[in-house]
Amino acid sequence: MNVWTTILAAGLGSYVLRMSMITSDRFRLPTQLEGAASLVAPSAFAALATTTLAGLALDSVQAAGLRNALPLAATLAVASLAVVRTSKPYLAVLTGMPTFWLVSALISR
Numbered sequence: 381m382n383v384w385t386t387i388l389a390a391g392l393g394s395y396v397l398r399m400s401m402i403t404s405d406r407f408r409l410p411t412q413l414e415g416a417a418s419l420v421a422p423s424a425f426a427a428l429a430t431t432t433l434a435g436l437a438l439d440s441v442q443a444a445g446l447r448n449a450l451p452l453a454a455t456l457a458v459a460s461l462a463v464v465r466t467s468k469p470y471l472a473v474l475t476g477m478p479t480f481w482l483v484s485a486l487i488s489r
Contacts, residue, residue, distance in 0.1 A: 422469060451483040 409417065433456055440448040459476030463469055 447487060450487060451480050454483045455480040
């Protein structure tokens with residue numbers, strides 16, 4: 381058995397296991413868990429985005445000093461504030477990207 385056969389078998393097994401939980405009529409989540417399940421995807425994305433941005437900021441500080449980390453720090457602050465105040469996740473991109481561009485342009489002068 382080669383590596384690709386093992387990878388395909390593991391992927392197929394994982395898919396079948398997940399689909400069996402979703403399509404099964406016998407398995408029902410309690411109402412409290414049903415409400416919490418809707419928050420899993422946003423919280424997972426937030427965790428991934430935060431660790432990625434923190435790693436980038438740390439790399440920027442170590443490579444070229446604190447000045448290069450300022451655009452990322454400003455982006456995190458503005459995007460987080462926008463989402464916390466409005467509860468609309470898409471505002472993180474709508475406010476964060478212009479902040480990043482603006483601060484980067486101002487620093488490069």
